[in-house]
Amino acid sequence: MIKALLITLLLGFTAGTVLAQNQQIDDTGNAPALYTIQHTANDSWKGFERVNITIGAHKAYYVKPEKALEGNPWVWRASFPDWHTDIDSILLTKGFHVAFVNVDDQYGSPYALQVWDAFYQYLTTKQAFAAKVALEGVSRGGLYVYGWAKRNPDKISCIYNEAPVCNIQSWPGGKLSAPGDAALWKQLQQVYHITEQQALDYKDNPIDNLDGLAAFKVPVMHIIGINDKLVPNAENTNILAQRYNALGGPMMIYPVTAGPQELNGHHFPIEHPERWADMIMGYSYPVKKVLPYTDYFITRSGLANSLSVFSAGKKATVAFLGGSITYNPGWREKISRYLIERFPLTSFHFIQAGIPSLGSVPHAFRLQRDVLDSGKVDLMFVEAAVNDNVNGLDSLTEVRALEGIVRHAKKANPLMDIVMMSFVDPDKIRDYNNRKTPLQIKNHELIAGHYGLPSINLAKEVTDKLNNHEFSWQYDFKDLHPAIYGQELYFATIKSLLNSCFDKQQAAAIKANPLPKPLNALNLNNGRYYSIQNAKNLNGWAVNPDWAPNNNLSTRPGFVHKPMLIATKPGSSLTLPFTGTAIGMAIVSGPDAGIISYSIDGSTEKTMDLYTEFSSWIYLPWYVTFSTDLKKGQHTLSLKIETDNNKNSKGNTCQVLYFLTN
Template identity: 30%
Template sequence: MHRIILLLLSVLTALHAAEAFPLRPAVECQERGGLPNVAAKIAAGKPVAIAYFGGSITAANGWRVKSLAWFKQQYPKSEFHEINAAIGGTGSDLGVYRCGHDVLQHKPDLVFVEFAVNDGGADPLQIQRCMEGIVRQTWAADPATDICYVYTLTGGMLGDFKDGHFPRAASVMESLADHYAIPSVHFGVEVSARQRAGTLVFRTSKPSDAERAALGDKLVFVEDDVHPTDAGHDLYTQILTRHLPNLLAGTHQPHALGAPLVADNYEKAKLVPLEQAKLGDGWTRLDAATDPRAKSFGERVPSLWRAGKPGTTLAFRFKGSAVSIYDLLGPDCGQVLISVDGGAPTAMARIDGYCTYHRLASLRIASELPDAVHSVEVRVDQVVPDKAKILFDHNRPDLEKDPAKYAGTNWYVGGIMLIGDLVP
């Protein structure tokens, strides 16, 4: 009965949140407070560190690389340094936990935040909590850091633009941009206008030579409905850089945090090294010099550990309201059993349909907990998930070709994500 009541409350909360965030008018750029502190550094010829914080659209060698080149060409007296904090397939729900490690420890002067696509299916209140947490963490670390929201799009969002509105996630983020006077640029306004005019096409697959020839001089913007082609990234860059001169203005001054928009935002979100928890026998800390996974992901996590033997446990106590594990999904991974506050264990596989390779992921343990002391135990399960059933059809041949690659019950962990603090 208790679980049913909680479920009903969560549904009602989500419905209320959706009603509270009507879609915003589709305006390409809102200057708001601009980027005055970056402008002052550029005017003085000082070095500028620019963080690109987002998902796979930002991780690609596209608008991120091209806009950084624009800064260097436009303002040659300043030295520009890139902080690449983009991870494919991730939204602000992971971003708020990794902000300190991936962004703030590198002391950025400007942070471009791009999560509107990967937050597309998230609850509006959750988006607000996470995005506000990122803002407040950033300005608590350095109130002189400027922030700019950039919004990308998918083919599924074109309908909102046709009606003259932003999609939901960007609309929600605009409420925070208003509250904190953060400038924003939506790349989708011009993209959708060109699509309606017939000069730009969205593709869900790569065109054949004949199809490409039939398109003539039309810009093929994407070939998978999400990720821009190089020409698409050129367009994204043109949209951003035509607004940057106006944004790079104003008087140098620290950003004031003031009162939060959402009282229970995730400003206190943190990523805790795994070694601060209680590790049972069977854990191995991986070395980037000898392990390919540690080499690939070591810069993204405080440290990377592997538990390969069934029965190996991770246990800890914390005071707070939410907890997740920053881990990897991969072909040689198994499943884990999760127990919170002594409750019945829940099984979670650490492989999904995409897993012909390893990638960073977030294992949600619990959220919306009372702000009190809670206990967590996660155990590597002896049961091996049916990987052939889990993999997408087009990835199954990889398992058939190399079954040894998929053997194992490994669990790779990079840290503990908390709204709260570990306690003894």
């Protein structure tokens, strides 16, 4: 009977509390009391002063050492703060703080992790605790430790766990060899808002998705009972260790064999707690200075409109418009998940409009088809600084393109919020180190400032953090297409911007602010794809209805198995009647790309080389403009294939997927 009671105390709580906590999420999809932090009466814990607070309905506290170490290092207990307290007492004596927030009825659910976010924000900003914390988990505390750590690997100095639950199918599910707990299994499904089948298929257990923690080389320590039958090591710690080590994550396991092994091996004594305290201290102190994310974004007018839509708990659409850094898996998926977890009653539609190699000019012309044609967009992220640099785009055209994107988007939905982002590349690092602001970032900030848009300067952040020796380019970030470490850094900064906007602003009546006068009257605010079927007087040109290369060279999604207007012989010509202030074309530039000549309305002919530095190995999507400053009205483009070609090209080909008009 006593053992059964202890099992309940260590692994489970009653379902009545769960219902009370679920009520914190109201009909709007928000948790309005979540961030209301109030102080209650102080008391003592193990002879140290304890500061008690509440976070919404949740009790929390932090324990103060007699004399804090420089930088305020701290330990965060995930569950059962009065179980095996020797390590915490030792660390308090050494100058650490110890903190705890009670969400023990939530099994590490997304709701619980929102509470953790609020507690962390309070302790690090209001109490000046260190930016990196040592996490301690006992039993099911492992669900909280890994749930929060995987979402915040940049904020962890180390992880210490005792007999941690690492797999909900093992406990409380009992679907493997462990007995589990049927009542608590149902309770977990309730607080996660999932069905049993979804719980069985759940793919974000502590044993899953450890790559971010491994990229940050977070040290992990697991103390286990060698014959634990309640949370069997083979279903929990052993799987996590195998996967974490395979990813390059540092981890040690210490199996306890001495002393009494109780509760089917789930309870055991901690041998030499002073050694574990020393290890935690070694990983956490001295506290290393970390440059804050808040230094690298400007909120300006904020995100009040999208916050109101998200808070309504109905439907919302978020678009990601960018190049390969947006297309590749990483920060975009994490931001999508963050929004789903922060606004759990809202049904999100995410538009993935990242296409490798494309910058602001392609974005301006494809915005309508790739984003706006999908319906009303509430929030859009835009990035183009890297590809605009790589593609050699001139400053004036970039300003016209970026401004056109904003005005076109706002014309489609005046209530749309837009976040402008500038990612890093080696040229930008070099510019900043030479005390020069990169041209592309000047232009992104120019547009963001003029229209009151939030903006993030990730290029400056990466440069500063490299110079602050927080990580290395060679081994951590690795490339302008960031490795996992860089993706986590991008996510953390973007999340920090969103939190800053959402936490400071209240969901209110949606308001459309009038657009200011344009910075450039010839901006691409009406950019469109213009069908190749509009071409006239075709001489040597033909449409391939399903173009694909006849070699093994790479292609880009969306630019293969499409109708393509193609000419391969010198002298081939066409005309294109169009209306607007700009004209261009979207082509694929491969190893046989040629040189064209063109004129508009009978003007002097100009030539353009369609071969790029990348054309030898890929059929590259390449957007070229012939003019962006025409008078409004009707015009005619004349196009011809030249006899000459680039010395590296194998032919004279021009392959047009779309014409471009504004």
